[in-house]
Amino acid sequence: MKAILTVVGEDKVGIVAAVSNKLAALSINILDISQTIMGKNFTMMMMLELESANADFITIKNQMTDLGKQLGLTINVQREDIFNTMHKL
Secondary structure (H helix, E strand, C coil): CEEEEEEEEECCCCHHHHHHHHHHHCCCEEEEEEEEEECCEEEEEEEEECCCCCCCHHHHHHHHHHHHHHHCCEEEEEEHHHHHHHCCC
16 A cells, blocks of 8 residues: 655754654655745655565554654655545645
C-alpha cells in the first residue's frame, strides 16, 4: 500500500532528517519527495511504500503525528487512494 505524508510548519534545521529517520526506523521506503520553503514556512510531501513497514497504518499515522508535535509541525499520513479522492473534489 502507498501513502502520502505531508509536513507543514515553520522552517527549522533537521525537519527532513527527523522525518526520514523516523520512516527508516519503521522500515518505510520513500518513493518520492517534494519540499519547498516560502519565507519562514516549510512544506513537504512524500509518497511512501508501506508494504515492508514494521507497523500497521494506524501506528504509523500516530507515530508520525507525535513526531510532528515534538517538532512543532503538522504531519499527516493518508492512504494514497483517500488522498487522491479528496483532491479530485
